[in-house]
Amino acid sequence: MRAALLSREVSSGLRRNITMTVAMVLTTAVSLLSVGAGLLIVRTIDDIGALYTDRLEIQVALTQDTSSNDPDCTGPICFRLRNVLESTPGVGEVRFESQQEAYTRFKELFAGQSVADVARPQSLPSTLRVQLTDQAAGPDAVRAAVANQVGVREIIDQRDVVAKLFDFLGGVRNVAFALALVQAVAAVLLISNTVQVSAFTRRTEVGVMRLVGATRWTTQLPFLVEATVAGLIGGALAGVGLLAGKFLVVDDLLGAIAQSNVIPPVQLTDVLLTSALLVPVGGVVAGLTGYVTLRLYVKV
Amino acid sequence: MIELRDVTKLYPASSRPALDKVTATVDDGEFVFLIGPSGSGKSTLLRLLLREDRPTGGTISVGGMALAGLPRRKVPKLRQRIGCVFQDFRLLANRSVAGNVAFALEVLGKRPAEIRRDVPELLALVGLEGKAERMPHELSGGEQQRVAIARASVNRPPLLLADEPTGNLDPETSRGIMALLERINRGGTTVVMATHDDTIVDAMRRRVIELHDGTVARDEARAVYGAGR
Numbered sequence: 001m002r003a004a005l006l007s008r009e010v011s012s013g014l015r016r017n018i019t020m021t022v023a024m025v026l027t028t029a030v031s032l033l034s035v036g037a038g039l040l041i042v043r044t045i046d047d048i049g050a051l052y053t054d055r056l057e058i059q060v061a062l063t064q065d066t067s068s069n070d071p072d073c074t075g076p077i078c079f080r081l082r083n084v085l086e087s088t089p090g091v092g093e094v095r096f097e098s099q100q101e102a103y104t105r106f107k108e109l110f111a112g113q114s115v116a117d118v119a120r121p122q123s124l125p126s127t128l129r130v131q132l133t134d135q136a137a138g139p140d141a142v143r144a145a146v147a148n149q150v151g152v153r154e155i156i157d158q159r160d161v162v163a164k165l166f167d168f169l170g171g172v173r174n175v176a177f178a179l180a181l182v183q184a185v186a187a188v189l190l191i192s193n194t195v196q197v198s199a200f201t202r203r204t205e206v207g208v209m210r211l212v213g214a215t216r217w218t219t220q221l222p223f224l225v226e227a228t229v230a231g232l233i234g235g236a237l238a239g240v241g242l243l244a245g246k247f248l249v250v251d252d253l254l255g256a257i258a259q260s261n262v263i264p265p266v267q268l269t270d271v272l273l274t275s276a277l278l279v280p281v282g283g284v285v286a287g288l289t290g291y292v293t294l295r296l297y298v299k300v
Numbered sequence: 301m302i303e304l305r306d307v308t309k310l311y312p313a314s315s316r317p318a319l320d321k322v323t324a325t326v327d328d329g330e331f332v333f334l335i336g337p338s339g340s341g342k343s344t345l346l347r348l349l350l351r352e353d354r355p356t357g358g359t360i361s362v363g364g365m366a367l368a369g370l371p372r373r374k375v376p377k378l379r380q381r382i383g384c385v386f387q388d389f390r391l392l393a394n395r396s397v398a399g400n401v402a403f404a405l406e407v408l409g410k411r412p413a414e415i416r417r418d419v420p421e422l423l424a425l426v427g428l429e430g431k432a433e434r435m436p437h438e439l440s441g442g443e444q445q446r447v448a449i450a451r452a453s454v455n456r457p458p459l460l461l462a463d464e465p466t467g468n469l470d471p472e473t474s475r476g477i478m479a480l481l482e483r484i485n486r487g488g489t490t491v492v493m494a495t496h497d498d499t500i501v502d503a504m505r506r507r508v509i510e511l512h513d514g515t516v517a518r519d520e521a522r523a524v525y526g527a528g529r
Contacts, residue, residue, distance in 0.1 A: 005406045204390055205403070211350075212454055213380030214407040216373070 009205075009222035010229065013198050020194045021230055027190050028234025028286060031183030032278040033241045038176035039274050040242070040266060045169050047264040052162050058132065058142050059156040060085065061125040066151040068122060071098045077151035082128060088145045090134030098126045125153055165263075184285075191230070191286050192293040195223050199298040223298075224290045231286025232279055239275030246271045301459055301490040302326040302349065307358035309344050309514075318344040320514040321358065326492060328458070331485045333501050334494040335525060336511035342494040345511070346461050349492075350382060351375050363458055380408070383452030383460040383489075387467035389444045391436040397423065397447050398432035404454045422450040426480060442473035449480060460484060462493040466500060474500060498525035 014021050062070075062078060070078050073096040085094045097105075103121040110116040132138035139157050146152050199206060209219045250266050257263055302325065309319040319341045326332055334342050347353045348360055351367050360367040363381045370378060391400050398419050405415045423432055426446040436444055445465055452460060462481065466474035478500055485491045495501065501508060501524060508523035509516060 002406065002409065204392055207390060208392070208404060208451070209407045211379060211384045212404040212408060212451070213376040213378070213382075215376050218407050218409070 006222060006225065010225045013202065013222055013226045014229065016201055017194060017198050020190075020197060021226075024187070024190045024194045024227075024230045024286075025234045025237065027183060027187040028231055028282050029237035029241065031180055031187045032235050032238035032282050033245075034176050034180030034183055035281075036238055036242045036274045036278050037245070038173050038180060039277075040270060041169055041173040041176060043270050044264065044266060045166060045173070048162075048166070048169070051264050052158075056132075056135075056158045056162065058130040058139055059158070060128040060130060060142070060146055060152055061154040061156065062127065062151050063153045064125070067099050067124075067126040070126075071100065072096070073098075073126075073128075078126075078128075081146055081149060081151055084145050084149070085128060085130055085142065088141050090132055090138035090141045092131040092133040094131070095129045096126065097129055099124055102126060187234070188285070188289050191227050191289040192297075194230070195227055195290045195293045196297055198223055198226060199294070220291075220294050223294060224287055227290030228283045228287040231282040231284070233282075234286070235279035235282025238278045238282065242271050242275050242278075301328045301330070301363060302492070303359075303361045304345075305359045307345075307348065307355045307360055309341075309348065309353070310356040317356070317514050319348075319355070319511075322511070322514070322516055323358075324509055324516060324519060326490060329485070329488055329490055331482070331491045331504075331506045332493070333504070333506055333508045334492060334511065335496070335501060335508055336517070340511040341514040342511055343463065344514075346463055346492075346494060349461060350384065351378055380455045381457050381459060383449075383455070383457040385445065385448045385452050385460070385462045385465050387464040389436075389441075389448045389468075391444055391447055391451075393436055395436075396432065397428060397434050397436070397439070400436070400447055401450050401454065404451045408454065418454065422453055425453060425484075426450045440473065441469050442476055445469065445477050446480065449477075449484070453484070457489070459490045459492070462491065462495075464495055465493065466495065466497055471499065475503075478504065501525040 060081065062081075066075065066077050069075065073079060073082055078096070082094055082096065085091055099121045102124040103119065106119055106124060107116050110119075130138075130142055132142075134141075139159065143155055147155060206219060246266055246268065254263065254265070304322050304324045307319055307322045308317055310317045322341070322345065334345065336342055344353070348355055348367070349362055351370060354367075362378060365374075365378055365381075367378070392403060395403060401419050401422050402415050405418055410418070420429070420432070423429060426449050428443065428446050428450065431439070431443065434443075436447065439447070445468075449460075449465075460481070465481070466477055469477060474497065481491055481493065482504070505522045505524070507521045508518065508525070510518035
């Protein structure tokens, strides 16, 4: 089939059916956008994991008495706790943070907020900050060693806090993928329907092709190309949507915490790669749907 | 050109076969009328010849191609050897006369130079010189059928199937179309024409195969439409 004929048939097919074409493109785009968002979230979760694993500590907060009376961890209670922790397997460095140091950090962390003004050094506990060498067994070993010991108020595993963030992001990812799946079903059905309508509106052309003995390939190709073009456009729109999402939403909302290294920023290269991936995925899925539809429902 | 042997076609929804052990041979260069009341199996037979459908039993060969074992990818080859025209012309309304003929050549992958050469030739064959740029709706029924015949001739097929080609035309116009089909037949093309038009059949005095309830009721050379007329 000659390229001129093909492009004429395809463009006339897409134009004649413009409302369906637009619906097909948009559904495909939204579906792929959800897929892309889900992929980026997965990527971000991995990045966060890598970012935090080394930094996570277990904080052993000391009681009020100990905190106030022992500003440099030389008193018997704190000193003993420190020794116990340092000899616990799986534990690396143990660092003491006094009330005053905690207060300084607190002021920095909440600078400009009213809570920073009302805080007093006495109201914050001093802590033993435990770095782990064994991320798997370490936390339990620390708990077993110092839980309920004199001078210990609370054991805070930062992992628990981060786990909540992971759970949340995982939930968002699942929602994105579920949405993508539902949208994908809708998109596939729409593509299939559009191909059928397109074949019906061109039944005279198709009939002529069949009668004069055009090959099956020649007869089918315009429909497949139509579907594929719509899929590619849908994929491109989804890519544009992802980029827009990064610049207009993610960077805006998460930019500040990303800069302070609490969560990793969503990298532009990741977004570009994902966007670039969505375009061929859109084309291939639409083309395959078109092919199966022609096989099953349309005599061409 | 055509060999039918015990051709039977059963449609799943019907208890009576649409064709029941039809046997007939059409030689190269013959002109054959296929007559019979509606539902007698004429259209089914034409569909089988085009391999739009497969027979339930029996064998068919067209132009030396046995249709039974014909793989799907060879079906276009078969159809390139068969020209086909219908009662309703089936022209593309948004293309000119030349465009309609050119479309058939384009989808067969012909080069633009070939198309520029063939289209005027084909239009001259059917007597439509000078009307190349007209649109189908600007043409009379007879002229539209001529376009359809020109288009059916793009492959210079050795066999032309015509399904009620004069069904929508007045007698005068019909005579013109018949003259054209006769001329094509004299050029060596085998013509099989399904029709209800007794006047034409009687005037032409060609071979008549009459189907009745899916069987061959009559097969006579130089015959008329109805024995009792």
